[in-house]
Ligand SMILES: Nc1ncnc2c1ncn2[C@@H]1O[C@H](COP(=O)(O)OP(=O)(O)OP(=O)(O)O)[C@@H](O)[C@H]1O
């Protein structure tokens with residue numbers, strides 16, 4: 224990784240007595256799309272809010288371009304673009320007026336403001352709708368405008384909080400292409416999502432978070448490779464799952480076996496071999512499977528293995 228533009232060290236944040244972020248550390252480089260993947264309430268939005276200086280962490284360090292962003296938020300803000308999970312647009316105003324509003328907040332005015340607004344309208348393909356009130360826009364168009372609002376002041380770091388929720392496939396692909404282009408232009412992009420396949424396709428590195436903690440951090444490919452050939456999720460009667468039945472011990476094709484909430488999770492090296500062995504063992508012990516799922520190695524199986532949870536789908 225080249226020199227990071229953003230470094231987070233041991234970030235902590237509680238609401239009331241509740242820990243929302245619990246010791247997150249990572250670094251993001253220019254020209255990188257860094258994904259935060261986690262279920263509802265994992266702490267993704269809270270993390271982005273702290274990194275983008277919306278509010279400070281209870282503890283921990285944030286360094287942006289060599290500047291301590293907790294002590295000197297005003298110095299780093301001009302370089303940050305934030306696209307919030309909840310839309311932050313004025314429905315009665317046109318696209319152009321919305322963008323001009325955000326541009327002015329960031330200190331742009333006059334000809335420079337006009338040029339930037341036109342440029343980002345082009346970028347998100349909304350130039351021909353520039354005068355129309357935002358309330359007349361489709362979900363996808365509104366999301367694109369939301370993205371444009373975070374870009375109007377030419378930031379070097381872009382925070383995208385679930386930018387594709389409620390977006391049709393065409394606008395989603397548009398957003399993807401655009402985010403990639405910004406990456407290639409050298410922006411550092413932090414991207415939160417709970418869409419596995421989106422993160423797998425788009426992100427250069429992924430941090431998997433749950434309950435405010437970092438569970439894994441690597442490229443999607445490396446995380447997936449670490450899975451062997453996949454995961455078998457096997458439903459068995461409680462008697463077979465009881466520790467004294469030593470059911471999993473008899474399965475040699477499983478690299479690791481864990482029991483969670485009445486299901487046996489088998490990490491397998493060879494899928495065929497594991498399935499044959501599993502069925503043979505069931506027959507031998509006269510045990511009937513109650514369910515069986517095969518998860519090809521993917522971020523979803525990585526996630527399931529790490530947390531025992533499925534993401535929303
Ligand atoms: N303003 C707040 N006041 C109290 N608790 C909050 C507040 N914002 C978030 N939380 C709690 O902090 C935890 C983390 O929330 P956060 O919104 O950061 O998660 P998230 O990963 O973005 O979830 P989602 O996928 O639903 O957007 C959750 O338990 C949430 O209920």
Ligand SMILES: [Mg+2]
Pocket residue numbers: 267268269308384
């Ligand atoms: Mg969120």
